[in-house]
Amino acid sequence: MGKERLYIHRGLATRIEQHPTPPHATLDDVKVLQLSEGDGSSFHLVLKPYRVIFGGVRTYSRDTGFDILRLANMPSERKVVLITGATGGIGAATAIAFARTGQYDLALHYNNASQEKRDALRSTIEASAPAFDPRTGTPIPSKPRLEFYQADMSDFASVRALHAAITQTYPHIDVLFNNAGSALGHQGVASLASVPIDVFEATWRVNTGSAILLTQLCLPAMEAQGWGRVVFDSSVAALTGGSVGPHYASSKSGLHGFVHWLAGNVAGKGVTVNAVAPALVTGTGMMGEEGGEVARRMAGRIPVGRTGRPEEIADTVLWMVNTAYVTNKIITVDGGLYPC
Numbered sequence: 001m002g003k004e005r006l007y008i009h010r011g012l013a014t015r016i017e018q019h020p021t022p023p024h025a026t027l028d029d030v031k032v033l034q035l036s037e038g039d040g041s042s043f044h045l046v047l048k049p050y051r052v053i054f055g056g057v058r059t060y061s062r063d064t065g066f067d068i069l070r071l072a073n074m075p076s077e078r079k080v081v082l083i084t085g086a087t088g089g090i091g092a093a094t095a096i097a098f099a100r101t102g103q104y105d106l107a108l109h110y111n112n113a114s115q116e117k118r119d120a121l122r123s124t125i126e127a128s129a130p131a132f133d134p135r136t137g138t139p140i141p142s143k144p145r146l147e148f149y150q151a152d153m154s155d156f157a158s159v160r161a162l163h164a165a166i167t168q169t170y171p172h173i174d175v176l177f178n179n180a181g182s183a184l185g186h187q188g189v190a191s192l193a194s195v196p197i198d199v200f201e202a203t204w205r206v207n208t209g210s211a212i213l214l215t216q217l218c219l220p221a222m223e224a225q226g227w228g229r230v231v232f233d234s235s236v237a238a239l240t241g242g243s244v245g246p247h248y249a250s251s252k253s254g255l256h257g258f259v260h261w262l263a264g265n266v267a268g269k270g271v272t273v274n275a276v277a278p279a280l281v282t283g284t285g286m287m288g289e290e291g292g293e294v295a296r297r298m299a300g301r302i303p304v305g306r307t308g309r310p311e312e313i314a315d316t317v318l319w320m321v322n323t324a325y326v327t328n329k330i331i332t333v334d335g336g337l338y339p340c
């Protein structure tokens with residue numbers, strides 16, 4: 001049986017050569033045989049076969065005196081990202097952006113999207129996955145794992161079932177992008193009286209309650225492994241009131257208080273919590289197509305002179321996930337509409 005070799009680049013465990021590597025071994029299974037300097041920014045740990053995975057609890061190897069705390073905090077295999085509303089404009093762009101890194105398996109949530117739409121998204125994602133790890137230049141032997149899961153976010157039981165189904169397939173969720181959202185058919189609201197209180201409640205449930213519940217369900221595994229990322233898709237409407245309506249604005253601003261509370265609560269546990277707050281992003285079900293009627297009408301109001309693109313939100317989410325020092329933030333991506 002050949003030796004397995006773990007490459008560590010800039011302190012991150014990145015990949016293991018010479019499989020098979022069972023997916024859920026723990027650090028107790030690892031025997032460090034040799035630690036040697038390698039070329040450039042990498043150095044090599046030669047590991048006794050066969051079982052290696054990080055995310056465990058041991059922080060110190062008596063055999064070598066090598067401190068493996070950082071490894072323990074860094075899963076070495078692909079992380080898993082759960083994106084809710086992955087069939088929408090922003091969700092799909094974010095799924096593609098994560099797939100392009102070569103570092104993620106994807107659990108993609110949808111509600112009413114057709115099989116045809118899901119198949120098309122699957123094909124695009126699979127075509128986007130790189131053949132080589134962009135960080136190490138080493139070949140990536142397999143396509144990212146990608147599964148779709150249906151759930152209606154207006155129903156908390158459905159959200160619980162969603163989490164249960166995903167964790168039967170994936171060991172845990174490392175990154176959660178709470179993106180699904182809706183105005184429940186009430187857009188451009190002209191008076192408070194025109195939004196029944198039931199619509200307020202249903203909107204809060206979809207946009208706020210379900211995102212909080214899913215976070216509650218995903219967080220224990222993130223805390224246990226000492227690494228996790230939670231990002232919410234809020235809206236500039238949470239800061240300004242916006243143009244959709246009071247039910248929508250209030251559902252999004254509710255997320256902000258939650259971000260601030262939770263970010264502080266888990267900051268010392270390797271978990272960051274942030275929100276992106278977009279405005280007027282076309283190429284979405286919510287705002288229509290780029291170059292379409294809504295986009296033309298809105299563009300004049302936006303300082304950069306155009307509506308936003310889903311990829312610009314996706315890049316922001318990826319940046320938040322990659323930057324451990326960014327937490328407790330609401331980042332607006334709005335073409336300069338709002339000054340913060």
Ligand SMILES: NC(=O)c1ccc[n+]([C@@H]2O[C@H](COP(=O)([O-])OP(=O)(O)OC[C@H]3O[C@@H](n4cnc5c(N)ncnc54)[C@H](OP(=O)(O)O)[C@@H]3O)[C@@H](O)[C@H]2O)c1
Pocket residue numbers: 084085086087088089090091109110111112113151152153154179180181182206233234235236277278279280281282283284285286287
């Ligand atoms: N576009 C913008 O300008 C803008 C601005 C600020 C914030 N946002 C936020 O961005 C997020 C993504 O929206 P988008 O712009 O990409 O619009 P979109 O294309 O309409 O996508 C909405 C996504 O949410 C899912 N969804 C809607 N209602 C749901 C429900 N009851 N249960 C479960 N899933 C549900 C949809 O699933 P199915 O399609 O499968 O039914 C779809 O995947 C939302 O939270 C939205 O509030 C968008």
